[in-house]
Amino acid sequence: MEVKLPTFNSVFSxxxxxxxxxxxxxxxxxxxxxxxxxxxxxxxxxxxVEQDESIDNAAExxxxxxxxxxxxxxxxxxxxxxxxxxxxxxxxxxxYYALIRINGQKEVKPVTQYAKNAFWHPVNDLPKLAFDHxxxxxxxxxxxxxxxxxxxxxxxxxxxxxxxxxxxxxxEAVLNKKLDKRNFRKKMLSxxxxxxxxxxxxxxxxxxxxxxxxxxxxxxxxxxxxLNLDK
Amino acid sequence: MEVKLPTFNSVFSxxxxxxxxxxxxxxxxxxxxxxxxxxxxxxxxxxxVEQDESIDNAAExxxxxxxxxxxxxxxxxxxxxxxxxxxxxxxxxxxYYALIRINGQKEVKPVTQYAKNAFWHPVNDLPKLAFDHxxxxxxxxxxxxxxxxxxxxxxxxxxxxxxxxxxxxxxEAVLNKKLDKRNFRKKMLSxxxxxxxxxxxxxxxxxxxxxxxxxxxxxxxxxxxxLNLDK
DNA sequence: AATATAGTGTGTCAAATTTACACCATTAAA
DNA sequence: TTTAATGGTGTAAATTTGACACACTATATT
Numbered sequence: 332m333e334v335k336l337p338t339f340n341s342v343f344s345x346x347x348x349x350x351x352x353x354x355x356x357x358x359x360x361x362x363x364x365x366x367x368x369x370x371x372x373x374x375x376x377x378x379x380v381e382q383d384e385s386i387d388n389a390a391e392x393x394x395x396x397x398x399x400x401x402x403x404x405x406x407x408x409x410x411x412x413x414x415x416x417x418x419x420x421x422x423x424x425x426x427y428y429a430l431i432r433i434n435g436q437k438e439v440k441p442v443t444q445y446a447k448n449a450f451w452h453p454v455n456d457l458p459k460l461a462f463d464h465x466x467x468x469x470x471x472x473x474x475x476x477x478x479x480x481x482x483x484x485x486x487x488x489x490x491x492x493x494x495x496x497x498x499x500x501x502x503e504a505v506l507n508k509k510l511d512k513r514n515f516r517k518k519m520l521s522x523x524x525x526x527x528x529x530x531x532x533x534x535x536x537x538x539x540x541x542x543x544x545x546x547x548x549x550x551x552x553x554x555x556x557x558l559n560l561d562k
Numbered sequence: 563m564e565v566k567l568p569t570f571n572s573v574f575s576x577x578x579x580x581x582x583x584x585x586x587x588x589x590x591x592x593x594x595x596x597x598x599x600x601x602x603x604x605x606x607x608x609x610x611v612e613q614d615e616s617i618d619n620a621a622e623x624x625x626x627x628x629x630x631x632x633x634x635x636x637x638x639x640x641x642x643x644x645x646x647x648x649x650x651x652x653x654x655x656x657x658y659y660a661l662i663r664i665n666g667q668k669e670v671k672p673v674t675q676y677a678k679n680a681f682w683h684p685v686n687d688l689p690k691l692a693f694d695h696x697x698x699x700x701x702x703x704x705x706x707x708x709x710x711x712x713x714x715x716x717x718x719x720x721x722x723x724x725x726x727x728x729x730x731x732x733x734e735a736v737l738n739k740k741l742d743k744r745n746f747r748k749k750m751l752s753x754x755x756x757x758x759x760x761x762x763x764x765x766x767x768x769x770x771x772x773x774x775x776x777x778x779x780x781x782x783x784x785x786x787x788x789l790n791l792d793k
Numbered sequence: 794a795a796t797a798t799a800g801t802g803t804g805t806c807a808a809a810t811t812t813a814c815a816c817c818a819t820t821a822a823a
Numbered sequence: 824t825t826t827a828a829t830g831g832t833g834t835a836a837a838t839t840t841g842a843c844a845c846a847c848t849a850t851a852t853t
Contacts, residue, residue: 341613343572343654382572382652386643410641410656412617421613423574425641496800513803514841537799538848727830744832745812768828769819 341421345390346377346464347405348426348471349398351433351451352488357504358433358451359468360398361460368418369461375468376449377424390427397449404430404487408474409467416463428471430487455507479505481554486545494532494540495519524550572652576621577608577695578636579657579702580629582664582682583719588735589664589682590699591629592691599649600692606699607680608655621658628680635661635718639705640698647694659702661718710736712785717776725763725771726750755781 349360361373376397380389390405405427412423433451454472459465478484485501499515519525526546531539580591592604607628611620621636636658643654664682685703690696709715716732730746750756757777762770 341572341574341611343574380572380643380654383645385645386641386654389643407641410617410638412611412620412656414614414616423611423617425643494801511841511843512801513843516802517804518840535800536850538801538850540801725830742813743830744814747831748833749811763830766829767821769821769830771830 341423342417343380343386344377344422344424345380345386345393346375346411346424346426346467347390347394347397347429348375348468349394349429349431350454350475350488351431352501352504353433353451355500355504356453356455357501358453359457360431360449361452361457362397363448363450364461372461373452373458374461375426375464380425386425390425390429394429398431400431404484409470411463411467413463424467426467426471428475430475430484432488432490434490476505483545483547483550486547492528492530492542492544494542496540498543522550522553524553572654573648574611574617575608575653575655576611576617576624577606577642577655577657577698578621578625578628578660579606579699580625580660580662581685581706581719582662583732583735584664584682586731586735587684587686588719588732589684590688591662591680592683592688593628594679594681595692603692604683604689605692606657606695611656617656621656621660625660629662631662635715640701642694642698644694655698657698657702659706661706661715663719663721665721707736714776714778714781717778723759723761723773723775725773727771729774753781753784755784 347360351358351360360376362376364370364372364374376393378389378393378396380386384392386407387405390407391401394403394405395401407425407427410423410425414421416422416424454468457465457468460468475484479502485498485505488501489497495516496512498519499510499512502515503510524546526544526549528542528544530542532542533539578591582589582591591607593607595601595603595605607624609620609624609627611617615623617638618636621638622632625634625636626632638656638658641654641656645652647653647655685699688696688699691699706715710733716729716736719732720728726747727743729750730741730743733746734741755777757775757780759773759775761773763773764770
């Protein structure tokens with residue numbers, strides 16, 4: 332949003348809450364602003380929507396420019412349209428969340444200068460953000476918290492191959508509560524969309540855990556009735 | 563949306579899916595368009611957002627101008643931003659749903675000429691709508707279908723005093739499936755937010771049913787943990 | 794080689810919730 | 824008084840959820 336405001340009436344922007352999971356913590360990507368207003372504050376990455384791109388495309392473009400990543404799970408979750416949410420003029424913003432595999436094979440590197448100073452921040456220890464971005468974050472966090480149980484959100488945040496303990500630790504981070512190990516495993520495996528691999532965790536100094544993969548085809552088969560209930 | 567498009571870049575509008583429940587059917591309010599494009603087509607009521615009003619206020623204003631009603635349950639549910647969704651230029655629209663008591667005490671009468679020809683249409687028998695309004699409707703319908711179970715949506719659509727059979731019939735209309743009478747009642751009453759009145763249904767030619775009221779205070783007490791999970 | 798350390802992987806039982814299911818009661822109209 | 828229409832009610836089986844503890848395995852350390 333550090334772009335100069337055009338002179339015509341209202342401006343339309345996208346703001347992204349980019350979630351990642353690392354070291355047992357849920358994190359979001361924040362940038363440090365170089366310009367007024369809110370110079371030196373932390374903010375959600377965001378940008379203005381171009382004339383000739385859909386808002387979904389705009390969200391993907393902005394994410395790409397910031398992280399070099401494409402084809403991530405992105406989802407619009409709310410539009411913020413208070414008159415004075417931006418001190419320099421009327422800016423209506425559509426907020427998206429994106430889910431990233433921080434430990435995935437692809438690297439996160441900004442393509443533009445815009446994201447020079449983008450860093451991951453644990454969601455449990457966020458400072459007050461610029462504009463109404465704290466509220467946007469809260470809304471987005473609540474959204475994925477709720478969707479965790481009926482959309483395959485978790486598997487977008489984990490590496491392709493993961494252990495059940497990692498999966499549980501992600502659920503605990505998002506839901507912010509401890510879960511029972513045996514019950515969690517029983518439940519997850521009962522769905523039938525986790526594929527057990529013939530492979531084990533590597534590089535740990537204790538008994539290595541089995542690795543699993545998310546089987547998207549089975550998932551959609553199982554939940555095809557609910558599929559169209561979301562947007 | 564029959565307003566002339568301004569000449570600056572993008573236009574911002576609100577479209578409303580206005581739900582009502584009548585004669586055991588879920589219905590939405592549609593207008594017949596007088597102007598091109600989509601002259602004579604049915605469309606969702608919608609309007610352009612003014613410079614100095616928040617989108618929530620715009621939604622309330624538009625609803626008021628169309629129905630004469632205020633203080634209804636309204637909720638933004640999705641923003642539609644395809645480049646070519648409006649044939650005359652770039653129009654991004656925030657979609658809201660509104661819930662109306664068709665049989666309620668207040669009357670539905672349009673305040674502006676805009677809604678001269680607004681009629682209720684059963685959701686199960688809708689023609690193709692103007693623009694992308696069919697898609698907007700579907701998305702909104704799915705939204706309330708999902709929310710029915712964790713937000714007090716049903717009671718916004720029923721008269722203040724209602725019978726359990728009416729409540730069940732509303733659930734069946736929204737979820738599009740039959741429910742078991744005894745199990746439905748047991749469950750609903752077990753929540754504890756329905757207040758049994760000393761009053762009975764009137765004007766029916768069969769045994770009159772007990773009337774109930776929704777106790778919002780008890781509801782929020784019971785579900786206060788979930789409350790902040792939505793927006 | 795022995796031991797310490799750290800996390801893996803597993804089953805049962807009680808409680809709570811969900812589901813299936815049928816008949817008598819009441820009212821007004823004929 | 825009979826008919827038509829809907830109101831109102833309980834129980835038992837099946838399923839799901841929740842609580843709970845210990846032996847196993849791989850590596851690192853001594």
